[in-house]
């Protein structure tokens with residue numbers, strides 16, 4: 244086991260940020276923590292990276308206890324916090340060099356690890372970090388977390404603010420890091436990324452709702468889901484929300500995902516209703532649940 | 544001038560030293576439209592937006608926003624538009640109510656009007672229970688919804704939103720878009736950037752910037768046809784790496 248978490252609880256003044264959390268991440272696993280803001284993900288990251296002490300429970304990372312062996316943990320893990328840890332007045336290259344130096348390594352030594360992401364910001368290596376775009380900062384922060392070739396990598400929302408192409412490339416890179424034996428614990432608000440993890444934990448309000456493979460979690464969604472579309476999205480959503488039998492109504496790109504409360508739901512009936520709301524070009528087709536549907540259903 | 548075009552941009556350019564961040568972009572936005580301003584990281588979206596809201600001087604080109612020239616009437620623009628920046632724009636150490644009062648004051652609303660507005664906003668957003676709590680203690684999604692409402696406090700004609708839903712959970716993200724739809728329904732023009740491609744689908748029209756230039760601009764449906772793909776994500780993937 245690369246990460247062991249047993250009965251961890253943490254509370255701040257009045258809030259219980261984590262309530263008796265237990266799970267394990269296998270060595271070499273790519274494990275996702277999925278949950279809304281305030282779910283407790285960052286608190287957990289901070290405990291595992293020894294920056295915060297839990298009120299109860301025990302945890303270890305790469306075989307080291309987070310309390311008694313915190314120094315070894317710091318040497319062996321990489322952490323990319325959700326809020327930037329970059330030095331705004333240092334240039335891109337100076338930031339990277341700084342992180343390499345404090346871990347006693349050089350940019351050259353581990354360049355192959357960061358290459359794919361770094362080449363995208365390399366043209367701007369002499370620019371101060373403070374003048375990078377939001378997503379460019381995110382990429383630099385990731386390179387800084389990786390530069391000492393950690394055994395375990397903690398990534399707290401690494402792709403928030405990152406564009407779709409770079410997100411795709413980023414996840415391809417995570418998969419390659421995983422093949423090099425690095426264990427990765429990553430949190431993300433993007434549900435399509437959850438599907439790319441080996442296993443995920445859905446976390447909300449300091450508690451774990453479910454832990455499983457993405458494929459298994461999606462199977463737990465039992466209600467039939469329908470893709471509904473019409474000529475006007477805004478009116479469609481409003482009409483579906485006003486429909487007395489609706490169970491859930493969520494826009495999903497060009498469609499709305501609709502579930503009905505009745506077990507004998509008849510799409511034709513819904514169509515008639517929508518037509519009565521002056522909507523046209525109505526289509527209603529059965530579709531399959533995604534992680535996002537599952538998550539929203541659990542979080543409801 | 545066509546009065547339905549609330550944003551008119553011609554060859555607008557911004558150069559930093561020897562680097563051209565925004566390279567001669569040209570487009571119009573119609574009243575009430577939800578205009579999605581997409582592009583890869585560093586493409587120039589925030590830089591362009593800052594010129595349009597009158598807080599950064601263009602290097603060259605032309606632009607009018609809400610009828611005012613970005614070169615000569617930047618002050619009028621600021622009064623007539625709302626803006627939500629990519630970084631969180633409210634004060635964490637003020638309460639929900641105090642933030643509303645503060646921003647209402649900045650926009651020159653009367654005390655009476657601020658009070659009325661605060662009550663409406665708090666009710667609409669369902670924030671009654673946290674009205675006297677520090678904004679810093681709220682979940683990100685709530686902050687973002689509040690921030691959006693505050694950007695509309697002075698009844699602007701246009702609102703500029705820079706990645707308003709970045710990092711926001713799936714349910715709150717959808718609630719945020721309901722607020723956008725509602726504003727647009729009331730005739731407010733919405734100019735919005737996002738990296739969520741499902742959100743691109745909710746826009747009336749979308750432009751995609753690559754390295755400082757607008758490389759595509761149309762309705763989501765037409766863009767998908769043009770690039771012969773099924774999703775906006777694929778349109779983006781085709782364009783963004785040039």
Ligand SMILES: Nc1ncnc2c1ncn2[C@@H]1O[C@H](COP(=O)(O)OP(=O)(O)OP(=O)(O)O)[C@@H](O)[C@H]1O
Pocket residue numbers: 367370374375376377378379404406559562564582583584585586587588589590591629
């Ligand atoms: N003050 C500045 N001085 C120098 N370069 C700058 C300055 N401000 C922005 N830039 C550069 O201009 C380019 C465009 O940045 P901008 O912030 O507009 O991108 P963006 O499209 O908003 O990206 P993101 O999606 O990551 O937010 C980047 O290369 C950035 O580093």
Ligand SMILES: [Mg+2]
Pocket residue numbers: 376377588589590629705
């Ligand atoms: Mg930006």
